[in-house]
Amino acid sequence: MTTFTGPITAAAIAANLITFLEHRTKQDVAANLDLFGSGLVTSLFALELLVHLEGTFGVTVAGPDLTLDNFRTVDAMTALVLRLGGGIGG
């Protein structure tokens, strides 16, 4: 697993998440694909996404951020990581 420790761009976050998802699902993943609505991943996979996101970008997701809207797409997760300051000094 890559761990980002410095400033990071949205493109780098999205690329990492897409690589992770394509490796785990063996399917192509677009940044705006509804991961759960499309049936690509199950509810249980949300745990893997959460652990990957926190372990890779050094963020902690808690409280009101624990919503499906923040995990529904790669774009949404990218925005979440940026908002939580992921990779900056992490």
Place this chain on the structure above:
Amino acid sequence: MATTTDPDLGRPLAVLGAGVMGTAITALAIGRGIPVVLLDVSETVAEQAATAAYNQMRMARIMGKLPSAGGTGSVRTTTDMRDIASCRAVIEAVTERAEVKAKVLAEASAVVADGTLIVSNTSAIPIDEQADWVSRPADLVGIHFMNPPYLIDTAELIQGPRTSVSTLAAATDLLESLGQHGVLVGDGPGFVINRILQRMINEAARIVQENVATPQAVDEAFRGCLGHPTGPLGTADLIGLDNVVDSLQILHERTRDDGYLPCDLLRAKVVDGDLGRKTGRGFFDYGGTTS
């Protein structure tokens, strides 16, 4: 809703066993704001389970299956049975082996007060058999939580012949506080779900063993033809194949029905350590990660 006079307010729930189900039940409880004392024979295992339970609870909140409001219960880990003495209720979730459950239930019932609800989260062992292992058989009831209980909100509620009316009422209240609906069923090996499910899993595995179909084909047929959200082998991987074999053996010992004899493929996977999702591989590959 709890009031200031609620005697259970703030009193933790004891969860015995920090395996797959003990962890998931802990996640369910803390996600509903109920503190937990999590006991295991290994402090390391208990601490890892507490972390896993916190992650599972957050996942359930992401999926909208646990409330975001109402706070998060704390988890205290321990290896000392005396630490559960003041708990509001006890949920036993140790390995599905009679000798292990007998020891743990006897120790737990010896330290809690008379009238404390004692729940066995057994997969298959009849409640009346377990009632012989506790100090007060009337205080024992069965609740067969599904896996994971924070995503599946219905459980089997098993009334043994010696379960008291007040114990059944307390179990119903506990289920309500956990956001669970209990389906009341009678006692017997495997109750309803596992009497049917474990045999189905065994037969599905035997079909793979005989090269009649691949695991993918078996589960695809159940999903596509019968509308099951998960096929029998995916379900087995989620349960844990060691638990499946243990449950089948319990069912076979108590029914003498050879349909419950674990097939060779199931036994081989357990010997090889391919126990399902919890080890990253069972009938299906989970990328070497636990999930």
